[in-house]
Amino acid sequence: MTSTEITPLCEAPIQPGDVxxxxxxxxxxxxxxxxxxxxxxxxxxxEIHALMxxxxxxxxxxxxxxxxxxxxxxxxxxxxxxxxxxxxLSPEDRARSGVFLGFQYPVEIPGVSNLEFLRVSCxxxxxxxxxxxxxxxxxEDHVRDTMAIVQMDPAFLxxxxxxxxxxxxxxxxxxxxxxxxxxxxxxLDETDSGLDIDALRIVANGVKKLxxxxxxxxxxxxxxxxxxxxxxxFVHVMAEGRILRTGDKDLxxxxxxxxxxxxxxxxxxxxxxx
Amino acid sequence: MSNATQSRxxxxxxxxxxxxxxxxxxxxxxxxxxxxxxxxWPTRRSEAWRFTDLRCLTQLDPARLHTQTATPPWPDALxxxxxxxxxxxxxxxxxxxxxxxxxxxxxxxxxxLPTEDVTPGQVAHTVMPSGTLPLGAQLNGVTPxxxxxxxxxxxxxxxxxxxxxxxxxxxxxxxRVLLVLQPGARLCLTWHVAATxxxxxxxxxxxxxxxxxxxxxxxVAWGCPGxxxxxxxxxxxSPRSVYxxxxxxxxxxxxxxxxxxxxxxxxxxxxxxxxxxxRDRSLLDTHSTVYFDxxxxxxxxxxxxxxxxxxxxxxxxxxxxxxxxxxxxxxQLSRNLLLSTRARIDTKPQLEIxxxxxxxxxxxTVSCLQDDELFYLQSRGIGRxxxxxxxxxxxxxxxxxxxxxxxxxxxxLQRLLEIPVPDQP
Ligand SMILES: Nc1ncnc2c1ncn2[C@@H]1O[C@H](COP(=O)(O)OP(=O)(O)OP(=O)(O)O)[C@@H](O)[C@H]1O
Ligand SMILES: [Mg+2]
Numbered sequence: 001m002t003s004t005e006i007t008p009l010c011e012a013p014i015q016p017g018d019v020x021x022x023x024x025x026x027x028x029x030x031x032x033x034x035x036x037x038x039x040x041x042x043x044x045x046x047e048i049h050a051l052m053x054x055x056x057x058x059x060x061x062x063x064x065x066x067x068x069x070x071x072x073x074x075x076x077x078x079x080x081x082x083x084x085x086x087x088x089l090s091p092e093d094r095a096r097s098g099v100f101l102g103f104q105y106p107v108e109i110p111g112v113s114n115l116e117f118l119r120v121s122c123x124x125x126x127x128x129x130x131x132x133x134x135x136x137x138x139x140e141d142h143v144r145d146t147m148a149i150v151q152m153d154p155a156f157l158x159x160x161x162x163x164x165x166x167x168x169x170x171x172x173x174x175x176x177x178x179x180x181x182x183x184x185x186x187x188l189d190e191t192d193s194g195l196d197i198d199a200l201r202i203v204a205n206g207v208k209k210l211x212x213x214x215x216x217x218x219x220x221x222x223x224x225x226x227x228x229x230x231x232x233x234f235v236h237v238m239a240e241g242r243i244l245r246t247g248d249k250d251l252x253x254x255x256x257x258x259x260x261x262x263x264x265x266x267x268x269x270x271x272x273x274x
Numbered sequence: 275m276s277n278a279t280q281s282r283x284x285x286x287x288x289x290x291x292x293x294x295x296x297x298x299x300x301x302x303x304x305x306x307x308x309x310x311x312x313x314x315w316p317t318r319r320s321e322a323w324r325f326t327d328l329r330c331l332t333q334l335d336p337a338r339l340h341t342q343t344a345t346p347p348w349p350d351a352l353x354x355x356x357x358x359x360x361x362x363x364x365x366x367x368x369x370x371x372x373x374x375x376x377x378x379x380x381x382x383x384x385x386x387l388p389t390e391d392v393t394p395g396q397v398a399h400t401v402m403p404s405g406t407l408p409l410g411a412q413l414n415g416v417t418p419x420x421x422x423x424x425x426x427x428x429x430x431x432x433x434x435x436x437x438x439x440x441x442x443x444x445x446x447x448x449x450r451v452l453l454v455l456q457p458g459a460r461l462c463l464t465w466h467v468a469a470t471x472x473x474x475x476x477x478x479x480x481x482x483x484x485x486x487x488x489x490x491x492x493x494v495a496w497g498c499p500g501x502x503x504x505x506x507x508x509x510x511x512s513p514r515s516v517y518x519x520x521x522x523x524x525x526x527x528x529x530x531x532x533x534x535x536x537x538x539x540x541x542x543x544x545x546x547x548x549x550x551x552x553r554d555r556s557l558l559d560t561h562s563t564v565y566f567d568x569x570x571x572x573x574x575x576x577x578x579x580x581x582x583x584x585x586x587x588x589x590x591x592x593x594x595x596x597x598x599x600x601x602x603x604x605x606q607l608s609r610n611l612l613l614s615t616r617a618r619i620d621t622k623p624q625l626e627i628x629x630x631x632x633x634x635x636x637x638x639t640v641s642c643l644q645d646d647e648l649f650y651l652q653s654r655g656i657g658r659x660x661x662x663x664x665x666x667x668x669x670x671x672x673x674x675x676x677x678x679x680x681x682x683x684x685x686x687l688q689r690l691l692e693i694p695v696p697d698q699p
Binding site: 067068069070071090091092094095096101103106107109110111112116117120121124125128160161177181 | 645646647649650651652653654655656657658660661664665667668669670671672
């Protein structure tokens with residue numbers, strides 16, 4: 001597949017290797033607490049990055065700041081998405097232009113039908129890409145086809161968004177949304193947590209299928225299991241709001257064997273950013 | 275002139291004007307009213323009217339009142355339904371006619387009761403033996419005009435769709451409906467009330483449910499800022515009867531809904547669901563009473579209100595469980611969504627429980643739109659406005675989904691579903 005084929009009308013063509021997301025010295029706080037303390041990270045088209053780190057190190061915060069969660073204030077630094085100041089955009093515009101966050105804790109929304117939610121969001125993204133909106137019927141066909149990617153039962157369309165979904169079902173619903181929105185940068189925050197063995201394989205295959213030479217993926221995870229299925233090009237370790245160390249897939253293996261204490265003992269300053 | 279003097283003189287004029295209308299007022303009421311009207315007119319000092327201002331009603335000019343109605347925009351599905359379905363609209367003389375403007379033809383299972391057999395107000399007085407009737411019922415009672423009195427029989431459900439459409443300023447409509455359900459009879463009753471003008475609609479509904487009878491009632495009431503709706507209903511339930519009522523109200527300058535349900539010997543089921551969407555300066559008030567006069571009765575009640583702009587929602591849910599009502603199982607929930615700093619929610623459970631072997635629960639919540647829910651929708655490319663709309667509709671869904679299919683095709687309701695509601699119907 002060539003890059004122009006999958007590049008939408010009003011999104012300029014992307015070549016593999018183009019910088020998609022560039023984060024520099026990002027500081028962010030919630031109320032008075034500084035949580036991100038100088039994160040720098042560059043992600044290019046065609047790359048898969050893994051972000052690891054202890055509980056509470058700031059991984060989800062980073063993902064939510066990228067997506068534009070209003071609870072966090074950026075106090076210094078920048079995020080550029082395809083050369084544009086991402087922080088200047090509303091959360092919805094970030095999403096429409098191709099940034100996707102798969103939530104660690106997908107939100108339950110009682111009374112809002114999953115089908116309608118998916119249709120409205122899919123159409124918002126389509127509109128941005130210069131594609132025509134899908135009506136209810138066309139969308140229903142489309143979503144049923146897409147659900148096959150994550151082997152999700154169409155019965156979930158009739159329910160309220162995530163309401164009463166099991167942990168694993170919520171995560172599949174996130175990957176379904178990713179598949180529908182066709183993001184250019186997908187951040188998946190612990191999408192593998194809470195999945196059974198079969199579900200992990202299904203989700204990993206789905207994510208792999210959606211990772212193209214012209215898109216980038218940031219996998220936030222605690223487990224080697226996922227990285228066995230999806231080989232990352234880079235592995236970053238976060239601690240206390242910074243990226244402490246960057247390496248390749250071997251870094252994740254080493255962590256798995258030796259734990260985070262090992263990283264604390266090593267000076268990570270010598271690991272250059274990709 | 276003080277407010278009180280002003281209201282009194284407004285009322286005097288109103289009564290004089292109504293007395294000159296052709297037809298009979300409900301005798302008993304007129305007399306009762308004449309004796310006690312000064313005491314009947316609510317002031318904000320009385321607890322039941324603490325939050326509810328009647329200005330929207332008293333701005334009508336008694337001298338100009340009339341009874342003109344318009345043709346409701348009947349959805350096709352209701353205009354010509356199946357054989358056990360009747361659609362009726364209120365005409366300018368207080369009669370109920372078919373959408374074609376003809377006298378109704380009654381399906382099997384539905385039969386007009388001879389007027390000499392029934393006195394409107396009968397049920398109201400049985401279920402509310404003491405205490406004054408609600409203001410809406412009082413005003414209805416002093417307004418001359420015909421009543422619709424029907425008997426329902428047979429276990430095959432009958433559908434009755436009633437519509438009132440008001441499009442002219444100064445309309446004063448006080449329809450009276452009395453329904454007697456024979457043991458085991460089943461009726462699905464839908465009301466569609468719409469007012470697009472400065473007017474008052476004061477429906478009075480009385481129902482007798484025989485043993486094992488079932489009534490499913492849906493009220494869709496859509497008003498405009500100058501319109502007042504004062505609705506009263508009195509439901510007398512025999513053992514094993516089931517009464518389900520779903521009420522959706524929005525847009526009125528003032529609406530006061532006062533259902534009074536009496537489980538005469540307990541052992542019946544009552545389900546009350548209400549949704550009030552109060553925007554702009556709308557004041558939507560629900561005062562419900564469920565009285566268990568025997569053991570093992572059941573109540574499921576949920577009132578939901580959404581208040582935005584300077585909208586104001588009032589809910590008072592009274593549940594009376596005297597000593598005879600052992601094993602009563604009642605639950606009441608008031609859920610509220612507050613969308614603006616100038617909007618207001620007043621909600622109060624009023625549980626009067628004397629019996630000791632009962633299960634009665636109540637709860638009330640007031641919340642705002644949740645940031646996490648909004649953000650989740652926004653993070654999928656849904657704009658903030660639309661996200662807010664989806665969440666508001668999601669909030670209403672709990673009650674809306676209980677509306678029977680026959681209440682759904684009305685265009686007004688379709689518009690409500692696309693919240694926010696336009697100011698004018
Ligand atoms: N909205 C918030 N309010 C207060 N504290 C917050 C908020 N968001 C994050 N924090 C704090 O910031 C720190 C980082 O949290 P974050 O969720 O980013 O960690 P994480 O690396 O994703 O952890 P985990 O692996 O457990 O998911 C934690 O100490 C957390 O308590
Ligand atoms: Mg996290």
